[in-house]
Amino acid sequence: MFSYIKMIFLIFCYPMVLAGLAVSYYFLSHYGLENYRQILGNPNIYGVLWLIALLYALFFKHVYKLDSDKVDWWATFKSSFGHLAMMLVTIVIACAIYYVADDSWGAKIDRYARNQKAQDTLPAESVR
8 A cells, every 4th residue: 555655656756747737737727628629739839848858858867878977868868758748648637637626527517418408309300
């Protein structure tokens, strides 16, 4: 049991997860969940997020050459894409959790159910 708690704590202490949580909080607080798709459809956002991941890799997560103390800059550059993927996964999961935990999710389900009921009760002539 303790190892699971420790693992969850270590995941939340990972800087790219914290950056993803901060970015998702910014998206949700400034733009709302309705504009979430439009924001992630903008390629400039990915450039900014990759720049954050690249700076993190260059300053804090150097990849060293095997049996040496020299930095392998190409491997460090490629590792930035893994950091970017971790940040994007965190953003998507955080926004999904917010969507599920949002107070109005019950109202969304009611609206969907009412819409389905209205479609089921349409007369047969209007379906054509």
